[in-house]
Amino acid sequence: xxxxxxxxxxxxxxxxxxxxxxxxxxxxxxxxxxxxxxxxxxxxxxxxxxxxxxxxxxxxxxxxxxxxxxxxxxxxxxxxxxxxxxxxxxxxxxxxxxxxxxxxxxxxxxxxxxxxxxxxxxxxxxxxxxxxxxxxxxxxxxxxxxxxxxxxxxxxxxxxxxxxxxxxxxxxxxxxxxxxxxxxxxxxxxxxxxxxxxxxxxxxxxxxxxxxxxxxxxxxxxxxxxxxxxxxxxxxxxxxxxxxxxxxxxxxxxxxxxxxxxxxxxxxxxxxxxxxxxxxxxxxxxxxxxxxxxxxxxxxxxxxxxxxxxxxxxxxxxxxxxxxxxxxxxxxxxxxxxxxxxxxxxxxxxxxxxxxxxxxxxxxxxxxx
Amino acid sequence: xxxxxxxxxxxxxxxxxxxxxxxxxxxxxxxxxxxxxxxxxxxxxxxxxxxxxxxxxxxxxxxxxxxxxxxxxxxxxxxxxxxxxxxxxxxxxxxxxxxxxxxxxxxxxxxxxxxxxxxxxxxxxxxxxxxxxxxxxxxxxxxxxxxxxxxxxxxxxxxxxxxxxxxxxxxxxxxxxxxxxxxxxxxxxxxxxxxxxxxxxxxxxxxxxxxxxxxxxxxxxxxxxxxxxxxxxxxxxxxxxxxxxxxxxxxxxxxxxxxxxxxxxxxxxxxxxxxxxxxxxxxxxxxxxxxxxxxxxxxxxxxxxxxxxxxxxxxxxxxxxxxxxxxxxxxxxxxxxxxxxxxxxxxxxxxxxxxxxxxxxxxxxxxxxxxxxxxxx
Amino acid sequence: xxxxxxxxxxxxxxxxxxxxxxxxxxxxxxxxxxxxxxxxxxxxxxxxxxxxxxxxxxxxxxxxxxxxxxxxxxxxxxxxxxxxxxxxxxxxxxxxxxxxxxxxxxxxxxxxxxxxxxxxxxxxxxxxxxxxxxxxxxxxxxx
Numbered sequence: 001x002x003x004x005x006x007x008x009x010x011x012x013x014x015x016x017x018x019x020x021x022x023x024x025x026x027x028x029x030x031x032x033x034x035x036x037x038x039x040x041x042x043x044x045x046x047x048x049x050x051x052x053x054x055x056x057x058x059x060x061x062x063x064x065x066x067x068x069x070x071x072x073x074x075x076x077x078x079x080x081x082x083x084x085x086x087x088x089x090x091x092x093x094x095x096x097x098x099x100x101x102x103x104x105x106x107x108x109x110x111x112x113x114x115x116x117x118x119x120x121x122x123x124x125x126x127x128x129x130x131x132x133x134x135x136x137x138x139x140x141x142x143x144x145x146x147x148x149x150x151x152x153x154x155x156x157x158x159x160x161x162x163x164x165x166x167x168x169x170x171x172x173x174x175x176x177x178x179x180x181x182x183x184x185x186x187x188x189x190x191x192x193x194x195x196x197x198x199x200x201x202x203x204x205x206x207x208x209x210x211x212x213x214x215x216x217x218x219x220x221x222x223x224x225x226x227x228x229x230x231x232x233x234x235x236x237x238x239x240x241x242x243x244x245x246x247x248x249x250x251x252x253x254x255x256x257x258x259x260x261x262x263x264x265x266x267x268x269x270x271x272x273x274x275x276x277x278x279x280x281x282x283x284x285x286x287x288x289x290x291x292x293x294x295x296x297x298x299x300x301x302x303x304x305x306x307x308x309x310x311x312x313x314x315x316x317x318x319x320x321x322x323x324x325x326x327x328x329x330x331x332x333x334x335x336x337x338x339x340x341x342x343x344x345x346x347x348x349x350x351x352x353x354x355x356x357x358x359x360x361x362x363x364x365x366x367x368x369x
Numbered sequence: 370x371x372x373x374x375x376x377x378x379x380x381x382x383x384x385x386x387x388x389x390x391x392x393x394x395x396x397x398x399x400x401x402x403x404x405x406x407x408x409x410x411x412x413x414x415x416x417x418x419x420x421x422x423x424x425x426x427x428x429x430x431x432x433x434x435x436x437x438x439x440x441x442x443x444x445x446x447x448x449x450x451x452x453x454x455x456x457x458x459x460x461x462x463x464x465x466x467x468x469x470x471x472x473x474x475x476x477x478x479x480x481x482x483x484x485x486x487x488x489x490x491x492x493x494x495x496x497x498x499x500x501x502x503x504x505x506x507x508x509x510x511x512x513x514x515x516x517x518x519x520x521x522x523x524x525x526x527x528x529x530x531x532x533x534x535x536x537x538x539x540x541x542x543x544x545x546x547x548x549x550x551x552x553x554x555x556x557x558x559x560x561x562x563x564x565x566x567x568x569x570x571x572x573x574x575x576x577x578x579x580x581x582x583x584x585x586x587x588x589x590x591x592x593x594x595x596x597x598x599x600x601x602x603x604x605x606x607x608x609x610x611x612x613x614x615x616x617x618x619x620x621x622x623x624x625x626x627x628x629x630x631x632x633x634x635x636x637x638x639x640x641x642x643x644x645x646x647x648x649x650x651x652x653x654x655x656x657x658x659x660x661x662x663x664x665x666x667x668x669x670x671x672x673x674x675x676x677x678x679x680x681x682x683x684x685x686x687x688x689x690x691x692x693x694x695x696x697x698x699x700x701x702x703x704x705x706x707x708x709x710x711x712x713x714x715x716x717x718x719x720x721x722x723x724x725x726x727x728x729x730x731x732x733x734x735x736x737x738x739x740x741x742x743x744x745x746x
Numbered sequence: 747x748x749x750x751x752x753x754x755x756x757x758x759x760x761x762x763x764x765x766x767x768x769x770x771x772x773x774x775x776x777x778x779x780x781x782x783x784x785x786x787x788x789x790x791x792x793x794x795x796x797x798x799x800x801x802x803x804x805x806x807x808x809x810x811x812x813x814x815x816x817x818x819x820x821x822x823x824x825x826x827x828x829x830x831x832x833x834x835x836x837x838x839x840x841x842x843x844x845x846x847x848x849x850x851x852x853x854x855x856x857x858x859x860x861x862x863x864x865x866x867x868x869x870x871x872x873x874x875x876x877x878x879x880x881x882x883x884x885x886x887x888x889x
Contacts, residue, residue: 030655037665042620047654050662065623071666079650127621128698236845239415242888246414246421247505249442251694253627265639267798277456280424284407286807288427289887292409293443293451297889298805304840305797320625322694323419323442324505337843338836356836359828361818367835369854369867415888423887430887 001205004172005196007183011171014183015088015114016054018199022086023051027195028112032068032075032087034061041133045071059088060173062139062152063132064121067314069096070259073106080107086195088114090121091164092314095347096259098166099310102354105262112191115164116171117208119143120156124319146175146216148223155315155328158224160217163208165348168192175212224332231329241297244330247323248296254317254327255299260307267306268299304334309355310346311335378566379559380574381551388556392436392465392546395558395572399463400428404571405489406460409452410434418508419501422448424462436465436546439515441498444690446473446633450483457486468492469534469688471542472721473633476684479728482636489564490542494549494587497527497534501693522590530689530702533598538587541721544568550586557583602707609704615671618704621697622670628691628701629677634684634720641680642673674701678708683729684720685709755783755809755875759868760799762792764822765857766814772861780865781872784812791815793826797837800851804841807884810850810875812868817855827855850875 007014022028035046036056044065048054068089075081089097094113100106119142126132135151142149148157164170169192172184186208187193234244252269255261267273275283275294283290311331318328339346341364342355384391396408412423412433420438422445425431445466452458466474471492477483496519503526504511514526524532531537538549543565547557557580560566569576609618626643629635641647647669658664685705692702713719715738716729761767767788773780789795792815803811813834821827834853841848854867883889 030658032666035663035665038617038620040617040620042617044620044623044665046663047658047666048663049655049658053663065621066625066667074648074667075651075654078648079652081651081655083655085655124623124696128696235843238846238883238886241844241846242886243414243416246416246888247419247442249501249631249694251627251631253625253630253694253696256627256630257623257625264643264645269638271638274455275451277453277459280452281459284424284426286884287887289423289425289430291421291888292424292448293422294889298801301801301805301840301844302798305801305837308840309836320623320627320696322501322627322696324502334840334843338839341835341839342832356829356832359825359832361828364831364835367831367838367853369852369871421888 002207003187003193004204004206005185005187005199005201006204006206007185007199007201008181009183010181011173011179011183012058012060015059015171016057018183018185018196019057019059019086020051020054021199022195023049023054025198027084028086029083030085031057032072032085032089033057033059034063034088043132047075060116060171061132062119062121062136063127064090064093064314064316065124065127066257067096067259067316068093069100069312070262072097072111073100073259073262076106076109076111080109081111084110084112086112086114089164089167090118091115091162092118092159092312093259094164094166095161095312096314098347098350099260099312100262101350103262108350112169112195113167114169114171114192115167117174117213118159118162118164119174120149120152120159120162122151123153126151140179143174144177144179146212146219148219153315153319153328154227154326155313155318155332158220158227158329158332159313160220160224161313161345162216162220163213166350169195170208172208174216175209227329228333231326231333234326235330245296245300245325248300248325249323250293250296250299251322252299253320253322255303257316257320258307259312259314259316260310261303268295268302273298304331307331308335308338309342309344311339312346377560378569378576379557379578379580380569380576381555381578382558382574383555388548389434389436391556393431393434396434396463397428397431399568399572402572404461404568405463407458407462408434409448409462409464410436411438411465418505424452437493437519439499439512440501440504441467441470441688441690441693442501444473444631444633444688445470446477446483446686447631449474449488450477450633450636453484453488454482457484458488461487461489463489463491465491465493466542467495467498468536468539468541469495469686470633472536472539472686473688474721475541475724476634476686476721476728477636478724480634480636480684485724489544489568491544491546492540492542493546495531495534495537496522497524497531497537498689499526500528528689528692528702529700530687530692530706533594533601533706534687535591535594535598536719537594538591539722541723547580547583547587549590550582550584559583598710601703602710605700605703605707619670619674619699622674622699623697624667624670624673625696626673627694627696631690631694632681633688633690634681634686635677642669642676678705682709682712683716683718685713686720753876753880754781755872755880756785756807757783757810757812757868757872757875758803758808759784759786759812759814760789760792760795761786762815762822762827763788763790765816765820766792766854766864768858769814769856769860769864772859773864776861778861778865780868783810783872783875784868791821791823791826792830793823793833795830795833797833800837804846804850804881805883805889807881808850809878809881810852810871812852812854812871814854814856814864814867817857820857847878847881849878850881
């Protein structure tokens with residue numbers, strides 16, 4: 001059984017008070033959290049230093065403007081945090097951050113991570129249409145009663161990694177019918193325990209409700225199987241791939257928002273990928289005609305090869321795609337397949353090496369001739 | 370490229386079946402007569418749910434060409450740059466693109482990002498383009514919708530910046546397909562350059578056709594649109610003018626930089642706003658948060674947008690590609706159009722109008738813009 | 747393009763300088779018979795082969811791609827081929843999941859003295875690829 005702190009307050013208000021307390025007592029110097037940033041109520045990830053500014057924080061808001069794993073990487077890549085910071089992150093955002101740290105793109109030093117069992121997020125389309133506020137109570141009802149909503153990101157509907165790894169504190173949300181009155185913070189590490197030392201609340205021994213979460217995991221896995229089965233005919237065989245990616249406009253937004261795609265100049269936007277006049281001649285003589293700009297399928301296959309091993313299934317790619325290509329399910333499916341080859345769960349263990357950075361002397365004999 | 374009008378030849382081409390077939394036949398004839406070897410024209414993609422530019426050498430593939438698609442998935446300027454940035458095309462190539470795409474191509478040539486040698490740029494009277502997300506809702510229905518709207522000169526379903534476009538028949542390339550004011554069952558082919566004249570001659574077409582009816586129709590439409598444009602710009606300025614309103618307009622921005630990546634004239638391989646210059650150590654971000662109480666993270670959203678305005682508004686062709694791809698529906702094309710009209714107006718410059726016009730950044734007069742200076746003399 | 751019995755596949759072969767390329771050389775000097783389908787590209791180590799080379803070759807229409815290196819444990823640069831094996835396996839899995847005719851990709855360990863092995867591997871691979879017919883990617887316009 002793990003130590004936990006139960007605070008008699010609404011889950012959101014309770015957390016905001018807790019975070020305020022941390023800033024006021026100087027236990028942390030900065031808080032990363034989703035926050036309302038203007039009078040229209042637009043929400044985005046923010047770095048908060050003044051306790052009063054936390055009044056506008058909405059730490060559990062069901063949207064993901066950007067996968068915050070890449071934001072934490074940007075914060076710490078030039079210099080690890082020198083002062084104590086706490087970040088409220090979703091499970092896939094933590095996993096993305098860990099995968100980036102393995103690629104030397106950030107550091108966990110001085111960062112405390114607070115996370116929660118995640119009910120998923122709504123799409124950018126719903127944000128653009130100002131539909132989030134209207135749907136909030138429906139969302140939290142679904143979280144409390146372990147239902148999966150239709151209008152969440154497909155990646156979220158099919159996510160079975162909704163329990164965070166590597167969080168110092170986990171807030172119990174999914175299936176917890178008491179969240180309107182009680183905030184339950186499971187203290188996974190000593191770091192987390194130290195932060196709540198002077199906070200008023202009941203100290204208990206408690207784990208997340210395994211049975212409820214197992215049930216919920218089953219539901220998510222069923223949805224995943226359904227979405228994976230639906231995507232199969234769209235991606236099996238070159239012709240079907242060409243059909244699915246026919247609409248692609250080569251904007252590379254998927255790569256840009258992907259937390260794992262961290263390259264400043266992407267390989268597929270570098271001089272390596274540019275066609276010279278002689279390349280066009282070769283292709284025209286071979287095929288008779290060529291879609292321009294060239295290299296659409298090459299980009300997607302190449303990106304799969306580069307990042308599938310670390311895909312955390314956040315769904316940012318599909319959400320930002322201007323032509324609604326079902327990218328997140330494609331990358332999730334291929335991602336899980338290659339991760340299984342190496343028994344690898346991206347972002348789970350901070351000391352597990354990236355599969356392609358290591359090797360066994362005897363392995364994968366079935367791939368040799 | 371542009372020359373005194375008197376030197377330009379124009380001709381009339383008859384349409385037997387439909388406009389698209391007539392243009393495809395014309396292009397095939399061009400290949401047969403060896404006026405050009407290759408063609409770049411939009412085509413339906415295999416799944417028939419969108420369109421893409423195709424560089425065609427094999428004449429029979431031209432049958433699938435679609436000269437005026439309802440959507441602009443890739444801005445033509447960006448597409449041409451991907452073909453000739455690293456060197457000119459050795460074979461003569463005819464390229465069919467909308468006027469704003471042709472202007473973007475000319476602008477990119479000035480920026481050293483496209484080699485125009487051996488390219489014959491052919492534009493047409495443009496009814497506008499549908500936002501791609503609208504088109505994808507029901508591709509068959511929307512294609513019909515587009516064709517009906519185009520025939521009735523109705524632009525309600527087009528991109529917001531198409532609805533205020535006064536340059537929808539502007540000729541900046543070599544040739545222009547003039548459908549407005551043309552007799553039924555025909556269209557004008559209007560030359561704007563030596564290359565264009567040469568093509569009309571080599572094709573054996575009757576030259577020096579009178580295009581006054583086209584000119585009049587175009588003038589009327591352009592003037593109406595210009596009035597609309599000025600009003601829209603004024604309205605927009607009221608709505609988003611001032612730092613608070615402007616910041617609110619970008620409240621939903623997720624810093625995906627989609628707008629920049631599809632923009633034809635934002636050609637930098639490594640954008641300043643993605644370079645090392647904007648990557649700060651954690652202490653800097655934290656002290657910024659301390660001084661303001663809190664900052665959105667990543668910060669500098671406004672720096673990106675206003676900075677991009679400063680960098681490229683002189684070259685903006687108001688195509689609206691940016692707004693099409695914004696995941697949170699920020700009216701970015703309308704904002705940039707409003708700014709670009711002002712900055713280009715300052716120098717009496719129109720992006721991509723003529724290859725001979727240098728971009729104002731690289732030219733100057735010894736006496737000008739005194740009203741922008743501090744009058745301390 | 748018809749499945750022509752006479753069609754000679756085009757197989758891009760990435761051969762590591764120290765082992766496989768030397769092995770191929772040996773096959774040649776020993777006058778061993780192997781098919782003219784192979785287009786060899788010498789790399790210093792099989793781990794130089796960026797998976798993107800393989801993807802580009804496939805999309806460019808190569809009927810087969812062979813990556814050959816030193817036997818694991820014998821890499822001239824100590825561990826290069828271990829990484830090659832992992833990268834190749836990952837790419838092959840992706841091709842498998844996408845039904846992109848993963849049998850057109852093959853990895854083989856051929857040492858400098860294994861001239862006969864080179865001849866056998868290339869002959870067998872050519873046969874396999876011939877049976878699969880031409881790679882349709884070479885005709886696609888909307889790639």
